[in-house]
Amino acid sequence: MSNASQTLTTNLSSWPVRRAAWTTFLPFLILFGLAALLPLTGNEYWGLIATRAAIYWMLVSGLSLIVGFAGQLAIGYVALLTLGAYTTSVLAAGNVLPPLPTLVALGIASAAGAVFGVIVGLPALRLRTFYFAMTTLGFATIVTQVALAWQGVTGGGIGITGPEMPAPFNTAWGFFYLCLGIAALCTWGASNIAHSRVGRSLIAIRDAEVAAEASGISKARLLVVVFMFAGALAAMAGGLFASLQTYITPDAFTFELSLLFFIAVLIGGRGSILGPLIGTVVLTILPEIAAPLAAWSTFLYAFLLLVIVLAMPGGIAALLDFESRKPLAFDRAVRPNPHVLGELFHGQRDGRSIVLRDVVLSFGGVRAIDGVNLEIRPGQIHGLIGPNGSGKTTTLNVISGYYAPEKGDVTLGSPLDPAAAVTRAGRGIARTFQTPRIVGEASVLDNVMIGGSIDGRATFLEALLSLPRHREDERRIEADALLALRAVGLEALAHVRADRLQHSELRFIEIARALVLRPSFLLLDEPAAGLSGVEIDHLGRLIVEIGRQGTGVLLVEHHADLIFSICDDVTVLNLGRVLAAGTPAEIRLHKEVVSAYLGG
Amino acid sequence: MLLDVNALEAGYGKIGVLHHVEMGVAAGEVVALLGHNGAGKTTLLRAISGLLPWGSGDVVFAGHSLKGSGPRESARAGLVHVIEGHRVFTQQTVADNLLLAAYDLPRGERSARIEEALAFFPEIAAKRHDRGGSLSGGQQQMLAVAQGLVRRPRLLMLDEPSAGLSPVLVDRVLAVVSQLRAEGTAILLVEQLVEKVLAVADRVYALAQGRVVLSARCDEPDLRSRLESAYFGSTIARD
Amino acid sequence: MLASILASGVAVGAIYALIGIAYNTMFSTSRVMSFTAGQLGMLGGVFGSLFVLRLGLPPIAGFVAMLACCALIGVITEFVAVRPVLKSLDQHLYVLSTLALALMIQQVTAIKWSTEPQPFPRLFELGSGMLDEKFWVPVIACLLTIIGLELLYRKTLVGRAFLAIAEDNFAARALGLPERNLRIASYALAGAIGGLAGFAGGQLLLAFFANGPLLNFYGFVPVALGGLGNNRGAVIGGLALGVFQQAANFLVGGIFSSVAVFCIFIIVLLLAPQGLFGSHVARRV
Structure with a gap:
């Protein structure tokens, strides 16, 4: 063990160094540093604009997690700003309860924002994108209507006085520094989340939802937390916005503002924090320096949105991503180092098998699998072959919980939950997909770290504040991911964006992602498809070594020679039934198998 | 050759599926295309008909390149x-x-x-006013083939017409293939049922990993054993 | 009171239903839900008022000119916001591109037309009270549209080709149908239907640039409840929504009626994500 960890550290130091921390922080430091110097100019008008930008950024920092990371098109976020502004103003003015101190009112407004953030977000858990966009839009319309109509509380169309800040925040510059400080905290928190397990999981849900599920990431739980966080930030921004405006009417919260927030994220770039920050600053300043265009600002924003969508989907972040423009070596080959697996896999393996008993599943009246029996034993490589439509992949999908069998059961010691793919990672079952499900915009390393998501112990709050347990999680998952990458032979590409890799390399990333889980069982869905002969040989050796670690492997494949050379057991399916089962030598001689393949 | 495929490369996005495919179909002959799931048979047909735009290489039909043309243009040709x-x-x-x-x-x-197309399939001609959804799988397949025949093709490409059909219906569909050949239509047939296909085809190509690994006439004596080894490996061309 | 709730509810509901049909018509050939549907309704009112009141054309000429303009907007939508993003349908870029175009249309209307609601001409000078033309014109328009679409889909080859593309785009392409031209045609048709909704409902909604988002949402609700692409669901849902909304308006006040509509919308969608009349579950793995 100590020997192993020594090799690990020496090897770690020889890997390409991650971009040094200061280059990552530098743009933030410059931006906030410059802003902090603004009072020296003595220009209070610019101070006002800067305060507004800081407040907008509080909202956008949360929104960027929803739009940029989780890929949920929340286009009506002005509603939560409105909600926060009115809640804070009403509570501070004492229209409903006795007047509360402004900061307390602000706190309550944030809590309300968290609650409504989740309520508005609920449809995103079940519905298609357009529906969610519509719901947020509908919510935005309704909040304004309620503000107009609930005259006794909100003052209706006449409006209400914004909350007054306590000293020392009651001067223009005092308030500016308060907002700047909070904005800096939001930046820090959002960056922490972005670079944590949560950030990676959100991107996985966005771009590779099925793979996220297989890695044990629960979309619902994750999104609810993020909606709460973003909602609270938005409502807090609303309270401060009301204070900045000194007097608010429903007219102050136009849909144009919503558009500004949304476009700031998209101009900035998905999956980035710096980009949306720059986007927010630019969009806030733009109408000020181009005053004649003010009337056309919505048109401009919309036009920008169209241009971004059609011409530069990566946004500012992609423009700033100089790393990804360096050419990669052209003639690189994947060279796995199966011996590294010993370092990754350590500790006790339990000796139970996955057992399928009389499993039946049909689609639209056609029996895709019809009474399949199968046992995958620990440490054994089990090949599953059969002609087109014989039910191989369906069987794999039943085991990994994407389909519930109509009859029969699937057990690993105890029954495996039917149709609950998200539970499989917890039971030590990992898988790969026929078409690699990879997050193209994330680095190879981040992709592999997604596989270790359920290993993390830190909560969202710990990640937000970068507390020790979170940092310990990150270190551990990263080290595991690097080991897994070394095992499959991709460590040299760890920091490259995954969409720059070749198809065969993506297959090995998927295997690395599955290995980070240290699975007791690994289900491979046609891993050799699209690989060259040499790569298939490498793959075969890697799979054999995975088996030696005590992991049971189910190998669905068309390359009969690969199956026959590495499997311990082979099951042949035909028309959803087991046609034959036995050792490779027995199967090779099986008359029916040969004729099922050649269609006798 | 009626159809000539030269050094064709095609795939989906970044995933290259077909690698340097060379094959052809002469006027009036039946050619079978065999291979595993994922070998690239369907991709090849889609590339030829223009359903899938391809990268390099060329597809020449009746003397004209089909580069850049879609299924509508191909069908017209x-x-x-x-x-x-x-x-x-x-x-x-x-x-x-x-x-x-x-x-x-x-x-x-x-x-x-x-009417001409329906004449090939009396069993669906009787159901001409029924909805497509009410037909059995075999009848739907006949309808799909009949749709192709409406255009009076010079070359008809059939992608797994036997999938999911009972043996009787498979014979029925393959009988139409023979009938069409007798009338001079060339046919490119993708199939899983090797034995049945070999009975109606003149020539055969086998694909593996997007490459043509076998090209033979159906009357060559050692064809079956060559196919078997093409399917079960050991002789799969590797590079 | 019941009669006036019904009269205005059915009239408004017919407008929503027409917008819903415009959504469906675009969706059927492209799988795209376009935010321009509501704007087309808004434009129907604005163009109607522009041609008939400002330019003084006879109503029938104004109507035809309005249809042509809205059909053109539909075609522009296809070219600018739909075709470029069709390849990446799974990334939902169309939500953003159509939203952007919709907002541009709205802003141009606000600046070039007016930010205040403008009057819409009376078309037939017929009826008064509950039987006023403003209540029955939308209903007639909706009825004629449904009949027209039925005839198109059942009796013409072009209509069948629309249905074929809606059912299985790939198979339709393989068959050699001119899928691209048919898609453009369906966007023109949707433009005309959306414009008709705004024109027929012009006396109720006036020629107002801000009608777009409202029609977008209330036209989408029946589509979502009825199931995407289901015109019958859209009509039933639209009429039900209109009557419900007007009833709530009279009984508890306008604000709470929109809150109620919103809540019902969310609850129904959470319980039946495919809509009440739809049933389609895509395979994911």
Whole structure:
């Protein structure tokens, strides 16, 4: 063990160094540093604009997690700003309860924002994108209507006085520094989340939802937390916005503002924090320096949105991503180092098998699998072959919980939950997909770290504040991911964006992602498809070594020679039934198998 | 050659599926295309008919390159592709399904062409007013083939016409293939049922990993053992 | 009171239903839900008022000119916001591109037309009270549209081709149908239907640039409840929504009626994500 960890550290130091921390922080430091110097100019008008930008950024920092990371098109976020502004103003003015101190009112407004953030977000858990966009839009319309109509509380169309800040925040510059400080905290928190397990999981849900599920990431739980966080930030921004405006009417919260927030994220770039920050600053300043265009600002924003969508989907972040423009070596080959697996896999393996008993599943009246029996034993490589439509992949999908069998059961010691793919990672079952499900915009390393998501112990709050347990999680998952990458032979590409890799390399990333889980069982869905002969040989050796670690492997494949050379057991399916089962030598001689393949 | 495929490379996005495919079909012959799931058979047909834009190489049909043309242009030239999975329009009647296939034909010719196509399949001619969805899988497959015949193709490409059919119906569909050949239509047939296909085909190609690994006449004596080894490895060409 | 709730509810509901049909018409050939649907309704009112009141054309000429303009907007939508993003349908870029175009249309209307609601001409000078033309014109328009679409889909080859593309785009392409031209045609048709909704409902909604988002949402609700692409669901849902909304308006006040509509919308969608009349579950793995 100590020997192993020594090799690990020496090897770690020889890997390409991650971009040094200061280059990552530098743009933030410059931006906030410059802003902090603004009072020296003595220009209070610019101070006002800067305060507004800081407040907008509080909202956008949360929104960027929803739009940029989780890929949920929340286009009506002005509603939560409105909600926060009115809640804070009403509570501070004492229209409903006795007047509360402004900061307390602000706190309550944030809590309300968290609650409504989740309520508005609920449809995103079940519905298609357009529906969610519509719901947020509908919510935005309704909040304004309620503000107009609930005259006794909100003052209706006449409006209400914004909350007054306590000293020392009651001067223009005092308030500016308060907002700047909070904005800096939001930046820090959002960056922490972005670079944590949560950030990676959100991107996985966005771009590779099925793979996220297989890695044990629960979309619902994750999104609810993020909606709460973003909602609270938005409502807090609303309270401060009301204070900045000194007097608010429903007219102050136009849909144009919503558009500004949304476009700031998209101009900035998905999956980035710096980009949306720059986007927010630019969009806030733009109408000020181009005053004649003010009337056309919505048109401009919309036009920008169209241009971004059609011409530069990566946004500012992609423009700033100089790393990804360096050419990669052209003639690189994947060279796995199966011996590294010993370092990754350590500790006790339990000796139970996955057992399928009389499993039946049909689609639209056609029996895709019809009474399949199968046992995958620990440490054994089990090949599953059969002609087109014989039910191989369906069987794999039943085991990994994407389909519930109509009859029969699937057990690993105890029954495996039917149709609950998200539970499989917890039971030590990992898988790969026929078409690699990879997050193209994330680095190879981040992709592999997604596989270790359920290993993390830190909560969202710990990640937000970068507390020790979170940092310990990150270190551990990263080290595991690097080991897994070394095992499959991709460590040299760890920091490259995954969409720059070749198809065969993506297959090995998927295997690395599955290995980070240290699975007791690994289900491979046609891993050799699209690989060259040499790569298939490498793959075969890697799979054999995975088996030696005590992991049971189910190998669905068309390359009969690969199956026959590495499997311990082979099951042949035909028309959803087991046609034959036995050792490779027995199967090779099986008359029916040969004729099922050649269609006798 | 009626159809000539030269050094064709095609795939989906970044995933290259076909690698330097060379093959051809002469006028009036039946050519079978064999291979595993994922070997690239369907991709090859889609590339030929223009459903899938391809990268480099060339597809020449009746002396004209099909580069850049879509399925509509191919069909007009006489190259018709009947896709896999008997995907007929379930909400529309059998007659309307055929009428749709005749969309590009002059108005006056449509009904004659439909009757001509239906003549091959009396069992669906009787159901011409039933909706496509009410047909059995085998009848849907016949309808799909009939849709292809409406265009009076010079080359008909059939993608797994036997999938999911009972043996009797498979024979029925393959009988039509023989009948068409007798009338001079060339056919490119993708199939899983090797034995049955070899009985109707003149020549055969086998694909593996997107490459042509076997090209032979069906009357060559050692064909079966060569196919077997092409399927079970050991002789799969590697590079 | 019941009669006036019904009269205005059915009239408004017919407008929503027409917008819903415009959504469906675009969706059927492209799988795209376009935010321009509501704007087309808004434009129907604005163009109607522009041609008939400002330019003084006879109503029938104004109507035809309005249809042509809205059809053109539909075609522009296809070219600018739909075709470029069709390849990446799974990334939902169309939500953003159509939203952007919709907002541009709205802003141009606000600046070039007016930010205040403008009057809409009376078309037939017929009826008064509950039987006023403003209540029955939308209903007639909706009825004629449904009949027209039925005839198109059942009796013409072009209509069948639309249905074929809606059912299985790939198979339709393989068959050699001119899928691209048919898609453009369906966007023109949707433009005309959306414009008709705004024109027929012009006397109720006036020629107002801000009608777009409202029609977008209330036209989408029946589509979502009825199931995407289901015109019958859209009509039933639209009429039900209109009557419900007007009833709530009279009984508890306008604000709470929109809150109620919103809540019902969310609850129904959470319980029946495919809509009350739809049933389609895509395979994911």
